[in-house]
Amino acid sequence: MRMAASFRVLWCLIVLAIPTCFAVADEVPPEDGKLRIIVFGAHPDDAEYKAGGTAALWAKQGHHVKLVSVTNGDIGHWRMSGGALAKRRTAESKETCRRLGVQSQVLDIHDGELMPTLENRRTITRLIRRWKADIVIAHRPWDYHPDHRYVGVLVQDAAFMVTVPFFCPDVPALKKNPVFLYSSDGFKKPYPFEADIVISLDSVFKQKVDALMALESQHFEGGALGSAEKMARVPSAEHPELRRAWLHERWDRRQSNEANRFRAKLVELYGEKRGQQIRYAEAFEICGYGRQPKLEDIKKLFPFFGTTTD
Numbered sequence: 001m002r003m004a005a006s007f008r009v010l011w012c013l014i015v016l017a018i019p020t021c022f023a024v025a026d027e028v029p030p031e032d033g034k035l036r037i038i039v040f041g042a043h044p045d046d047a048e049y050k051a052g053g054t055a056a057l058w059a060k061q062g063h064h065v066k067l068v069s070v071t072n073g074d075i076g077h078w079r080m081s082g083g084a085l086a087k088r089r090t091a092e093s094k095e096t097c098r099r100l101g102v103q104s105q106v107l108d109i110h111d112g113e114l115m116p117t118l119e120n121r122r123t124i125t126r127l128i129r130r131w132k133a134d135i136v137i138a139h140r141p142w143d144y145h146p147d148h149r150y151v152g153v154l155v156q157d158a159a160f161m162v163t164v165p166f167f168c169p170d171v172p173a174l175k176k177n178p179v180f181l182y183s184s185d186g187f188k189k190p191y192p193f194e195a196d197i198v199i200s201l202d203s204v205f206k207q208k209v210d211a212l213m214a215l216e217s218q219h220f221e222g223g224a225l226g227s228a229e230k231m232a233r234v235p236s237a238e239h240p241e242l243r244r245a246w247l248h249e250r251w252d253r254r255q256s257n258e259a260n261r262f263r264a265k266l267v268e269l270y271g272e273k274r275g276q277q278i279r280y281a282e283a284f285e286i287c288g289y290g291r292q293p294k295l296e297d298i299k300k301l302f303p304f305f306g307t308t309t310d
Contacts, residue, residue, distance in 0.1 A: 027103065028130055029064035035301065037065045038131045039183075040124070040138040040155055042114065042147035043076055044069040044093035044106050045218050050183035051137050052100055053201035053208045053255070054282050057304055059101035060204070066103040066131055069093055070124075070151050075111045077217055078226040085217070086111075092215050099211035114146065116153040122168050125158040129171045133178045135301055137284065140182040142190060155180065159289035179301060180290035184258065184283040194285050195262040197298055198269060201255055201280040208255075209248050213240075219247055255280035269305050 029036060037058055041047030047055075047067035055065045073089035075081050080088075090106040097104035107123065114120070128136055136159075141152030159180050165173040184193050201208060217223065220243060222230045235242035259266060259281035267275030286293065299305055 028132075032062075034061075035063040035134050036132050037063065037135040037137070038128060038133045039065070039067045040136070040151050041067065041069055042139060042145060042151045043071055043111060044073045044089040045096075045215050046139070046148070047137075048093065048096050048100070048212065048215070050139075051282060051284075052096070052211060053204050053280070054199045054284075054302075055102045056100045056204040056207050056211075057199065057201075061303060064103075064131075065101075066105060067093070067097050067100075068104075068127060069106040070120075070154070071109045071111045071114050071147055072106055073111050076224045078222060078224060088217060092217060095214040096211045099214065100207070112147060114150045116150045116157065120150075120154055121157045121161065124154045125161050125168050126171045128158060128162050128178065129168070129174055132174065135181065136178045136290070137181045137183055140185055140187070140193065140285070142187050143185060144187070152182070156287065156289055159287065177291045179293050179297070180287035181284040182287055184285070193283075195265050195283040196286045197284045197302060198259075198262040198265040198281050199283070199302060199304060200259075200266065200270065200274075200278040201282060202278055205251075205255060205280045209244065209251050212251065213244060213247060252280075255282070258283055 035058060037055070039047040039051045039055065041050065047069065051067070055067065058065050069090075072086035074083065074086040076089060077085050086106075086108070093106055094104045105127075109120070136155060138155035139148040139152045141149050141156060143149045143152065159177070161167045162174045163177050167173075181197070182193065184195065186193070212219065216237075220231070220234050220237070222234075235246050237243070256279055259278050262281060262283050263275070265283070266278050266281060269275070270278065293301065
């Protein structure tokens with residue numbers, strides 16, 4: 001009995017030490033001198049929305065990108081939920097990332113229940129270390145959704161710990177602190193988003209829209225706030241080209257608004273002529289934690305500014 005109890009305690013400790021993953025996609029990229037980027041979103045669509053175009057640009061140059069959803073999205077629909085929805089949204093995210101040319105991972109944490117716990121901090125730290133990230137992107141910790149906020153908090157809390165050897169010693173600490181970035185948002189308090197880096201998506205905008213077509217539960221069915229009435233206003237699956245045009249219109253508006261909002265930064269980074277011509281963009285803010293890049297560092301981490309094809 002005493003041995004059995006000891007075994008159960010040991011097994012529990014082992015299980016607690018292993019970060020939970022709904023979709024196991026922990027393939028570590030080779031040591032090939034290419035950049036390594038990991039993007040954290042709260043749900044199986046957020047990282048794709050916020051950084052999918054820039055991820056595709058990196059991937060086209062052979063750099064290694066992983067998009068991580070920190071929750072499984074299991075309440076993100078108006079007429080289905082639970083394990084079935086988590087599996088569906090994991091599959092949607094995986095297909096979206098395949099079309100972008102990047103890796104996907106969805107953690108098995110319930111949608112709407114993410115907390116900035118020590119266990120979750122360890123999970124985020126391990127993911128960043130295993131990827132040996134040069135760049136880490138996440139939500140700002142000031143957002144309408146608690147899951148978004150706590151992703152930002154968790155990544156901030158990991159920003160120093162990724163270099164501390166005896167925190168999560170089962171995964172080697174990073175020798176160099178990554179650059180931590182926030183993805184853009186429209187919230188004003190405690191301070192509005194400040195674009196330090198703005199990337200042209202003109203050469204990959206079509207690819208991004210085609211990739212986002214895979215997120216059917218969110219776009220075409222309305223996600224958590226959908227309804228039968230709203231679905232009736234969306235082109236049906238029998239007309240994929242109409243659906244794509246519908247989605248294209250929405251993302252044309254969203255990404256062109258981003259470019260117009262940060263036009264001055266586009267001109268600063270791409271030059272006057274090209275900066276004024278860019279139609280679609282994604283924007284990022286440098287977090288005060290982690291490595292603080294200079295302009296020459298930014299141009300190495302985002303090697304797109306000197307080419308006419310992004």
